[in-house]
Amino acid sequence: MRSLYLFLLKTAHIFLFFALAGVCIYCIYKSSNYKQWAVNSVVKEITVPFLKWQSQYIDWLYLQTKNEQLLEQNRNLLMLAFNQKRSTDVVKTVYHGDSLLFSYHPAKVVEGTVHKQNNYIVLDKGYNDGIRADWGVISLEGVVGIIKEVSPNFSVAFSVLHSQFRLSVKIKNTTILGDLTWDGTNIYYAQINNIANIDENINAGDTVVTRQSLIFPQDYPVGIVSFISPKAEGGFFALKVKLFVPFNKLRNVYIVELVNSEELNNLMERANIDE
Numbered sequence: 001m002r003s004l005y006l007f008l009l010k011t012a013h014i015f016l017f018f019a020l021a022g023v024c025i026y027c028i029y030k031s032s033n034y035k036q037w038a039v040n041s042v043v044k045e046i047t048v049p050f051l052k053w054q055s056q057y058i059d060w061l062y063l064q065t066k067n068e069q070l071l072e073q074n075r076n077l078l079m080l081a082f083n084q085k086r087s088t089d090v091v092k093t094v095y096h097g098d099s100l101l102f103s104y105h106p107a108k109v110v111e112g113t114v115h116k117q118n119n120y121i122v123l124d125k126g127y128n129d130g131i132r133a134d135w136g137v138i139s140l141e142g143v144v145g146i147i148k149e150v151s152p153n154f155s156v157a158f159s160v161l162h163s164q165f166r167l168s169v170k171i172k173n174t175t176i177l178g179d180l181t182w183d184g185t186n187i188y189y190a191q192i193n194n195i196a197n198i199d200e201n202i203n204a205g206d207t208v209v210t211r212q213s214l215i216f217p218q219d220y221p222v223g224i225v226s227f228i229s230p231k232a233e234g235g236f237f238a239l240k241v242k243l244f245v246p247f248n249k250l251r252n253v254y255i256v257e258l259v260n261s262e263e264l265n266n267l268m269e270r271a272n273i274d275e
Contacts (some may be wrong), residue, residue, distance in 0.1 A: 001056065009154065048143065051111045052124060055251075059138060061122075069252070072138055101259040114248045117184045119161040121145060126153040136215040136256035141243035143167060143210060143222050144253050155255075161187055161247055169222055171239075172207040180208070180222060180241065187247055189226065195237040198228065208241050230265050231270050 031189065111122040125131045125144060127150045137144040137157045141258040160163050167180040178192035192208070206225045212218040227240035258264070 016207050047111075053121070055108055055110050055124070069140060070186075103257040103259055104254040105129065105257060107131075107137075107155075107255050109115070109250050112159070112247070112250060114161060116186045118160045119247070120148075121157045121159050121160060121250070121253075123147075123155045123157060123253065124153070126151045126155050128152045131155050131255055132257075134215065135258075137253050138216070138220060139245055139250060139253045142245070143216060144245055144247075144250065146215060147255065158245060160190060160245070167216075167222065168211045168213060169205055169208050170211050171202050171225065172209050174177060174202055174206075174217070176202060177211065178239070182227060188243060190223065190243055191242045192239040192241060193236070195239065198237050202228070204228065208239075214264070216256060221253070 051200040054220045105125060107123040107125040109121055109122050112194055113119045121137070123131075123137070129146060131147065131150055133147050133150050133155075135147045137147060144160070145157040145165065147155050147157045149156040159166065160180070162182065163184060165182060168177070169177065169180045170177045176195060176198065178195050180190050182190045202225065204225050204227060208222045208225060210216045210218060210222060221244050223241040225239050228241040229238040229240070
């Protein structure tokens, strides 16, 4: 015990130095948003390769399950292609909706959050792989998010569990429309607010799907209605939606590309659609 005491006494100045250095670094980090952003950017650049290796290792552990999922998806894609009376060479580019064609790029989740107000997902595909910002992200289960930033080899998507995420949806087989949002409380549920009426025969358990857009294929699954609120003040209803995607277990996704999107965007710009 005396030896330990003498050792601590002799090295106390070293521990004190590291403690004070840590306090100084923390104060510098918290002193401005720019410094926090710079430090976080450096940390991400260092940790992303390790996280990618970790993702590959986990994929290896769950290889059998992954293969089963891929086989099931291939079966569904083939069924969809034949149902639309198109040849099997369009399996990579699947038809959805009345006129729009979407192409699907497989990607893996490198990193993601679920317990923040603004949750994101890092994917292992970037603009070297042809990925661009504002493309949709889906999984086998349902809608995942939208690509917001792209680097050569990676991309970052805002997930459904993000305060700025809005998704135009409808109740399947009805005319009830709305915007799906997340209130930041439960990672398994979102909500559709400000519904003027629910006169149609909808019930808990009905499926919520996407409306036609330039980001997601029409009628792609989102979740199921789990609760219908009583009529609120102002005459509006709200629906609670149980999401299909288990964001805390998300591993494999598909980035959604609208075929000929560049041509369509140029046309809309010339027509001043946004003005």
